[in-house]
Amino acid sequence: YLMCTNPNADPQSTSPSTRSVPNILICGTPGTGKSSLVSQLVEHLEEPFFHLDAGEIARENSCFDEYDSEFDCHVLNEDLLLDEMEPLMLPQGGAIVDYHGCEFFPERYFDIICVLQCKTEVLYDRLVARGYNETKITNNMQCEIFQTILQEARDSFPAASVVQIPSNTPQDIN
Secondary structure, three states: OOOOOOOOOOOOOOOHHHOOOOOEEEEEOOOOOHHHHHHHHHHHOOOOOEEEEHHHHHHHOOOEEEEEOOOOEEEEOHHHHHHHHHHHOOOOOOEEEEOOOOOOOOHHHOOEEEEEEOOHHHHHHHHHHOOOOHHHHHHHHHHHHOOHHHHHHHHHOOHHHEEEEEOOOHHHHO
8 A cells, every 4th residue: 555656756746646655644533543553654664754643733833713612622724734734745755644534635635545443332442541521422433433534535535545444453553
């Protein structure tokens, strides 16, 4: 999955077909193991791969519209986040981006979209361990049950670029 077709890509182009290495999006319901997978990828892949935590970029640059007290989280301003990420998405590729959602990212950003999924009983325990409130747990559980992130990925990106990855145990993402 980590190979692109054109090793002589034009470094001024930002289209997936001309990158020398792929840009990868790791997404999934909170608690499915995105951070664990990204840590492993960053550890095992050499330059030119690098990690971009979209949530951290949003926090550092105040890319929020408001705070949602019911879900105990900020409401992302997607346009502001994309404005911050645009210069970081290098034309030659190599970005490994993690974020729970995917539908607002431009198709041209990514070559591979990895959607992590796990069994609901595993996810529930992870969300409780994080201290999420009941509303947030219920919402995230429904998201996983109905495969919301996977469907968003399939609706937003070419089918051949979307990879579904189980993440019930640490061995699943090794």
